[in-house]
Amino acid sequence: MQKAYEAGLVIQTKPGTVPQLKRYLDEQEGVCLGDSWTDIPPLNSQAKERLGYPTQKPEALLERIIQASSNEGDVILDAYCGCGTTVAVAQRLNRKWIGIDITYQSISLILKRLEDSGGTGAVFNVKMTGIPRDMKSAEALANKSDDRTRKEFEKWAILTFSNNRAVINQKKGADKGIDGTAFFIESEGGHGRILFQVKSGNVKSGDIRDLIGTMTREKAALGIFLTLKKPTKDMLQEAKTCGLYHHKIMGQPYPKVAIVTVQDIIESGLRLNVPLSMEVLKSAQRTTQEDNQLPIFQPEMDEAV
Known part of the structure; x- marks a missing residue:
């Protein structure tokens, strides 16, 4: 007792009270977690990590489960990874992981989530299977007999070309000519819209006129026509007649209607080159020495550099 007193481990709140032994939390074994946490x-509606999935779990919950059941370097499997909470936490805790989901939209969301938390390097070594890597696999996905699976081709085309920045039209039934949408800041402070249409079958000049009509109805500034088939000369001419949209903040023009083939996306790595949302303000600070007739897309390898 004397040694404990001299070591400052005995406390007495006031003279005459019973002395007590001072205990520190890091010296205690603690209490084991029960079955109910x-x-x-x-997650509430204001949570920063909320991504809109109705069944999304807090990262703190997955962190506890992964730390309690694995060590660094172990493999974590999530067979229904959804918005990727398990994948994101496993990555942060230095675990290897395998995530499986049926929709490309989930895959793109997970990639964007990893990039936002760990930078572009976080997705550099991610290996993906089951998504188009060449024209043969793209055609196979586009020609699926199941409507739900074939819809994944549209999602893949839009999200891949937009670097996972566009929003897929989730409305059931007729899509009114809109398969996806993206937004950018205009000089007046408002937001301009970019509409996406995807076609996997035969295409004609009337498809471009339909897109132009949809853009007029929706008051969209730009339109992107993504096609599996090669566009006709009439289609290219029809798109060209729409002219250019002059973006005052960026100081450069963009074609109002652009036709992009799946072959462009896969083999040439073409990607949307219109800065979206706050990206415009960051990009506007840079100067460019290139020609004013800049394309609406650019090779993916340029962005990686």
Whole structure:
């Protein structure tokens, strides 16, 4: 007792009270977690990590599960990875991981989530299977007999070309000519719209006129026509007649209607080159020495550099 007193481990709140032994939390064994975990609140509508999935779990919950059941370097499997909470936490905790999902939209969301948290290098070594890597696999996905699976081709084309920045039209039934949408800042402070249409079958000049009509109805500034088949000369001419959209903030023009083939996306690595949202303000600070007739897309390898 004397040694404990001299070591400052004995406390007495006031003279005459019973002395007590001072204990530190890091010296205690603690209490084992029970079967019901109520100390981790569910995600609310204001949570920063919320991505809109109705069944999304808090990262703190997955962090506890992964740390309790694995060590660094172990492999974590999530067979229904959804928005990728398990994948993101496993990456942060230095675990290897395998994520599986049926929709490309989930895959693109996970890639964007990893990039936002760990930078572009976080997705550099991610290996993906089951998505188009060449024209043969793109055609196979586009020609699926199941409507739900074939819809994944549209999602893949839009999200791949836009670097996972566009929003897929999720409305059931007639899409009114809109398969996807993206937004950019205009000089007046408002937001301009970019509409995406995807076609996997035969295409004609009337498809471009339909896109132009949809752009007029929706008051969209730009339109992107993504096609599996090679466009006709009439289609290219029809798109050219729409002219250019002059972006005052960026100081450069963009074609109002652009036709992009799946072959462009896969073999040439072409990607949307219109800065979206706040990207415009960051990009506007840079100067360019290139020709004013800049394309609406650019090779993916240029962005990686």
